[in-house]
Amino acid sequence: MDIGGGKLNLLLGSAYSWHEVDTDRQATIGTNVQALSASYSASTAQLFTELGYAMPLSRTAHIEPYAGVAWSDTRTRGFGETGGSAALHSSGDRNTLTMTTVGLRAGTRFQLGNVEGTVHAGAGWRHAFGDVLPATTLAFAGGQTFTVTGAPIARNAGLAELRADLALSRAATFSVRYAGQFGDGNRDHTASAGLRWRF
Numbered sequence: 001m002d003i004g005g006g007k008l009n010l011l012l013g014s015a016y017s018w019h020e021v022d023t024d025r026q027a028t029i030g031t032n033v034q035a036l037s038a039s040y041s042a043s044t045a046q047l048f049t050e051l052g053y054a055m056p057l058s059r060t061a062h063i064e065p066y067a068g069v070a071w072s073d074t075r076t077r078g079f080g081e082t083g084g085s086a087a088l089h090s091s092g093d094r095n096t097l098t099m100t101t102v103g104l105r106a107g108t109r110f111q112l113g114n115v116e117g118t119v120h121a122g123a124g125w126r127h128a129f130g131d132v133l134p135a136t137t138l139a140f141a142g143g144q145t146f147t148v149t150g151a152p153i154a155r156n157a158g159l160a161e162l163r164a165d166l167a168l169s170r171a172a173t174f175s176v177r178y179a180g181q182f183g184d185g186n187r188d189h190t191a192s193a194g195l196r197w198r199f
Helices: none
Strands: 006-029 032-056 061-076 088-090 093-112 115-130 135-140 145-149 156-167 172-183 186-197
Touching: 006 061, 093 135, 093 156
Parallel strands: none
Antiparallel strands: 006 032, 032 061, 061 093, 088 135, 093 115, 115 156, 135 145, 156 172, 172 186
């Protein structure tokens, strides 16, 4: 939607996925080796929205401040392992996470000889609240429950992204991309390169 000298961009989306999980593990107790297995299901619901305002800086460059919210809810159904006294049992768990993001994107087009290209860069700040420390409650048969936690999600994190696309021909585009997250002692770096061919 065109507003003033810029363009208002609204993104809405939702997703629902169903997971079927099969696990197999071995437990050694003294000389007794137990083969333990379980089958259970889980589901994940997701909602997200983002609002941005893209403003032209020149004929080839633009800048876009944006803000977004994403929500996810993962529910794991109860299960009981079979195969021996070391079997684990769970009555099920639920992990809910909400993330808000504000940031700034910019992009520009350029020409290298006969090759056209674009560069996109972005920086932002993400705040997460809810179950930032994934946890599962388990128990051995006849025993007390205990909690197992996964890798924590940074409550506050800075975001960085850089992407370049080169149109090698009308059908082929070469792309390189970097994305990083930094916060609460966590570091996450992703780099990729790819060739896209349209036919």
